[in-house]
Amino acid sequence: MxxxxxxxxxxxxxxxxxxxxxxxxxRSVKDEALLAMADALVHNAxxxxxxxxxxxxxxxxxxxxxxxxxxLALTTERIEAIADAVREIVELPDPVGEVVRxxxxxxxxxxxxxxxxxxxxxIIYEGRPNVTVDAAALCLKSGNAALLRGSSSAYSSNxxxxxxxxxxLEKTAVPVDAVQLVPxxxxxxxxxxxxxxGLVDVLIPRGGRSLIQAIVRDSTVPVxxxxxxxxxxxxxxxxxxxxxxxxxVNSKTQRLSTxxxxxxxxxxxxxxxxxxxxxxxxxxxxxxxVHGDDRVRALDDSAVPATEADWATxxxxxxxxxxxVGSLDEAVAHIRAYSTSHTEAIVTDSQSAARRFxxxxxxxxxxxxxxxxFTDGGEFGFGAEIGISTQKxxxxxxxxxPEMTSTxxxxxGDGHLR
Amino acid sequence: MxxxxxxxxxxxxxxxxxxxxxxxxxRSVKDEALLAMADALVHNAxxxxxxxxxxxxxxxxxxxxxxxxxxLALTTERIEAIADAVREIVELPDPVGEVVRxxxxxxxxxxxxxxxxxxxxxIIYEGRPNVTVDAAALCLKSGNAALLRGSSSAYSSNxxxxxxxxxxLEKTAVPVDAVQLVPxxxxxxxxxxxxxxGLVDVLIPRGGRSLIQAIVRDSTVPVxxxxxxxxxxxxxxxxxxxxxxxxxVNSKTQRLSTxxxxxxxxxxxxxxxxxxxxxxxxxxxxxxxVHGDDRVRALDDSAVPATEADWATxxxxxxxxxxxVGSLDEAVAHIRAYSTSHTEAIVTDSQSAARRFxxxxxxxxxxxxxxxxFTDGGEFGFGAEIGISTQKxxxxxxxxxPEMTSTxxxxxGDGHLR
Numbered sequence: 076m077x078x079x080x081x082x083x084x085x086x087x088x089x090x091x092x093x094x095x096x097x098x099x100x101x102r103s104v105k106d107e108a109l110l111a112m113a114d115a116l117v118h119n120a121x122x123x124x125x126x127x128x129x130x131x132x133x134x135x136x137x138x139x140x141x142x143x144x145x146x147l148a149l150t151t152e153r154i155e156a157i158a159d160a161v162r163e164i165v166e167l168p169d170p171v172g173e174v175v176r177x178x179x180x181x182x183x184x185x186x187x188x189x190x191x192x193x194x195x196x197x198i199i200y201e202g203r204p205n206v207t208v209d210a211a212a213l214c215l216k217s218g219n220a221a222l223l224r225g226s227s228s229a230y231s232s233n234x235x236x237x238x239x240x241x242x243x244l245e246k247t248a249v250p251v252d253a254v255q256l257v258p259x260x261x262x263x264x265x266x267x268x269x270x271x272x273g274l275v276d277v278l279i280p281r282g283g284r285s286l287i288q289a290i291v292r293d294s295t296v297p298v299x300x301x302x303x304x305x306x307x308x309x310x311x312x313x314x315x316x317x318x319x320x321x322x323x324v325n326s327k328t329q330r331l332s333t334x335x336x337x338x339x340x341x342x343x344x345x346x347x348x349x350x351x352x353x354x355x356x357x358x359x360x361x362x363x364x365v366h367g368d369d370r371v372r373a374l375d376d377s378a379v380p381a382t383e384a385d386w387a388t389x390x391x392x393x394x395x396x397x398x399x400v401g402s403l404d405e406a407v408a409h410i411r412a413y414s415t416s417h418t419e420a421i422v423t424d425s426q427s428a429a430r431r432f433x434x435x436x437x438x439x440x441x442x443x444x445x446x447x448x449f450t451d452g453g454e455f456g457f458g459a460e461i462g463i464s465t466q467k468x469x470x471x472x473x474x475x476x477p478e479m480t481s482t483x484x485x486x487x488g489d490g491h492l493r
Numbered sequence: 494m495x496x497x498x499x500x501x502x503x504x505x506x507x508x509x510x511x512x513x514x515x516x517x518x519x520r521s522v523k524d525e526a527l528l529a530m531a532d533a534l535v536h537n538a539x540x541x542x543x544x545x546x547x548x549x550x551x552x553x554x555x556x557x558x559x560x561x562x563x564x565l566a567l568t569t570e571r572i573e574a575i576a577d578a579v580r581e582i583v584e585l586p587d588p589v590g591e592v593v594r595x596x597x598x599x600x601x602x603x604x605x606x607x608x609x610x611x612x613x614x615x616i617i618y619e620g621r622p623n624v625t626v627d628a629a630a631l632c633l634k635s636g637n638a639a640l641l642r643g644s645s646s647a648y649s650s651n652x653x654x655x656x657x658x659x660x661x662l663e664k665t666a667v668p669v670d671a672v673q674l675v676p677x678x679x680x681x682x683x684x685x686x687x688x689x690x691g692l693v694d695v696l697i698p699r700g701g702r703s704l705i706q707a708i709v710r711d712s713t714v715p716v717x718x719x720x721x722x723x724x725x726x727x728x729x730x731x732x733x734x735x736x737x738x739x740x741x742v743n744s745k746t747q748r749l750s751t752x753x754x755x756x757x758x759x760x761x762x763x764x765x766x767x768x769x770x771x772x773x774x775x776x777x778x779x780x781x782x783v784h785g786d787d788r789v790r791a792l793d794d795s796a797v798p799a800t801e802a803d804w805a806t807x808x809x810x811x812x813x814x815x816x817x818v819g820s821l822d823e824a825v826a827h828i829r830a831y832s833t834s835h836t837e838a839i840v841t842d843s844q845s846a847a848r849r850f851x852x853x854x855x856x857x858x859x860x861x862x863x864x865x866x867f868t869d870g871g872e873f874g875f876g877a878e879i880g881i882s883t884q885k886x887x888x889x890x891x892x893x894x895p896e897m898t899s900t901x902x903x904x905x906g907d908g909h910l911r
Contacts, residue, residue: 095829095853095855098852098853098855099852099853178874180872180873180874181874184863184867186873186874188890191855193885193886194855194885272709276885276886277885277886291690291713292713295709295710297715297884297886299886315908317908318907318908321908321910322908322909322910325910325911329910329911411513422908429905433903434516434517435513435516435517437513437516437609437612437901438901439901439902440901440902440903440904441901441902441903441904442904442905442906443903443904443905443906444905444906444907444908444909445602445904445905445906445908445909445910446909446910446911448910448911449602449904449906449909449911450902450904454598454911455598455604455902456596456598456599456604466715467611467612467694467695467899468611468694468695468715468717468886468887468899469886469887471899471900471901471902472606472900472901472902473902481885481886481889482889482890483855483856483857483858483859483889483890484857484858484859484868484873484889484890484891485851485858485859485861486858486859486860486861486863486867486868487847487860487861487862487863488860488861488862488863488867489736489862490733490735490736490739490740490840490862490863491740491862491863491864491867492739492740492743492747492863492864492866493743493747493864493866493867493872
């Protein structure tokens with residue numbers, strides 16, 4: 076076992092012990108600790124900004140773009156906003172202790188299925204240091220110990236932020252080791268975290284495709300895949316033209332770089348002549364480059380030819396793949412072949428078309444006459460999310476606090492025997 | 494890619510296609526197919542018994558014990574009982590389509606979280622051929638395609654049973670490939686199944702510890718761990734003596750070889766003098782061998798000394814490890830150190846002791862004044878179970894039909910934009 080592996084396991088063992096002490100704590104104890112964390116962030120804002128300046132300087136030296144540097148940079152105002160986000164988590168209900176189902180069995184045994192924390196949650200994430208606070212707060216609120224493994228680019232910021240959060244916990248009943256940074260910033264420390272099966276209950280990666288796929292491949296700790304979104308809008312033959320244009324444009328352009336942004340537009344052949352010229356003109360006006368199949372290019376010669384890769388790509392950019400399909404079922408088949416099962420939308424006024432699309436498309440969220448951009452914990456009213464799961468086990472779609480828990484059965488009798 | 498790997502992937506791809514067609518089918522279609530399967534088993538009972546005779550002969554040649562041969566053997570009566578179990582599954586509600594939660598968002602969007610099948614479920618199991626039918630029926634009822642990988646010892650029986658089940662599906666609207674046997678009976682075919690990530694949604698192993706641990710280690714497909722039960726009974730200082738004896742004896746002796754059988758008894762020092770002589774006398778009368786710590790052996794010199802291994806062992810035999818503890822918290826600490834987190838019981842008349850035990854013990858089921866033997870899908874009123882999950886992600890405790898599903902969000906608007 077390497078030194079870093081030994082260090083990571085030691086941290087994970089402390090997290091395991093902290094999780095056991097954290098699990099039975101009541102909501103009020105956890106909320107006080109969260110408020111103390113928010114206050115400490117504001118009080119120590121200048122020290123955090125100073126640590127962040129080291130990361131920013133390193134990023135500039137490494138030649139990062141100004142957009143990347145801006146994502147990394149913290150200011151006093153940004154830290155206040157991060158603290159406010161923690162205060163919003165305080166307001167959310169505590170999922171722990173919720174009775175998910177309960178009954179009295181025929182023999183008089185009282186059966187209750189109760190929400191309990193998962194235990195130790197490892198978060199492996201890229202980029203922005205606000206995720207450090209956000210993940211720690213969501214874990215604490217749901218009674219879980221957090222093992223935070225941020226990117227090396229934010230290592231100074233993350234180190235100082237976690238010091239501040241742990242300092243705040245020292246004055247509360249929450250164990251300090253409920254929030255820990257995983258030591259090291261190299262690949263070996265992430266690998267050690269992925270191998271800590273039995274100590275870490277789940278890993279939630281937050282970042283790009285390559286990060287997530289590497290973790291899924293290498294981790295023996297169970298992983299919840301999040302965030303990859305090759306999302307589709309299908310405009311049905313029976314669509315209202317105005318709604319179809321509006322939903323398509325909003326799904327693609329309201330924000331280019333999010334996982335719920337549409338990347339492919341599928342159009343029924345029966346409406347293509349009327350719909351495509353309008354929507355493509357509008358998209359072009361907003362700076363979107365269209366990658367089209369032959370039928371699209373026959374209607375719009377500025378479109379570049381779509382290749383096989385275009386159908387499979389999550390652009391996260393001002394690009395859109397566009398294809399004309401002969402039927403709803405052809406759209407469904409295309410989605411099955413290429414989608415990452417995040418979010419797909421249909422625009423139609425036909426009840427039967429909507430019903431068929433909803434039942435045949437197997438994605439975390441299926442939108443009917445609504446923008447793909449709505450797949451979001453905040454929009455769904457969950458208050459906060461740790462990520463959007465694109466897998467089918469445990470949690471699917473936006474993961475709020477209840478998705479960060481497990482359950483246990485509590486069975487109460489009076490000397491009951493079988 | 495080896496031949497067997499290619500074969501297994503081809504089977505998994507057919508399962509994937511079948512799952513897509515199976516998912517939208519209504520309950521009545523699935524129930525008709527299940528009834529056809531039950532009828533076909535009865536009609537083909539003699540052919541199945543003949544195939545089973547080959548497995549039985551092979552087991553006898555290999556020198557299996559008569560108990561093992563009996564577990565493997567099928568008779569016409571046993572096949573009728575297996576068919577009846579399928580008919581009972583028909584009576585259970587269909588989890589698919591259940592609206593788990595729903596609301597209308599402030600902007601008027603209708604949000605519904607709906608149960609959907611997981612897709613393709615792989616079952617890797619040992620021994621008894623009745624599991625073949627049981628797993629296939631539970632998967633079909635919950636809208637999932639089943640990939641069945643039984644042990645080589647039951648290969649002839651399983652092959653014939655799956656032929657009969659698929660023959661029954663041919664006359665129904667359920668795709669025949671919803672039920673498939675994984676080709677091959679060697680380790681390479683199981684390995685290929687474990688590597689079919691993207692084609693198989695979840696693997697559920699049913700069998701002994703070494704089988705399950707091997708799958709957890711090697712599988713890139715998500716696994717639900719089932720069944721390992723190093724279960725504890727803790728007799729508190731405030732226990733009613735009669736109930737404590739009855740619950741202990743029932744937990745240990747009602748059936749020796751099940752996962753919810755108690756393997757360790759923890760006794761509070763304040764009640765040990767009164768409780769232990771009584772319970773040990775009764776257990777000895779039932780043929781149970783006691784492995785005790787020093788304090789136990791001081792009260793009962795027929796007990797053999799318990800070693801570290803005894804605390805960690807799921808005996809599945811007429812053995813019981815017994816330890817005297819100084820406090821409830823010491824019992825909880827022992828359980829945390831050695832339990833497989835399946836089922837633990839406390840016997841006490843103290844509300845505060847029960848409350849503390851329930852909140853501190855992190856197991857799939859926690860019993861208060863009731864036998865550990867109650868952790869069971871049938872006893873819990875779920876009607877049937879595919880296994881008992883001892884992990885925290887996705888499902889914990891007895892897994893009924895709802896635990897064999899995922900969910901999807903269906904969001905309906907009227908041209909809603911963000």
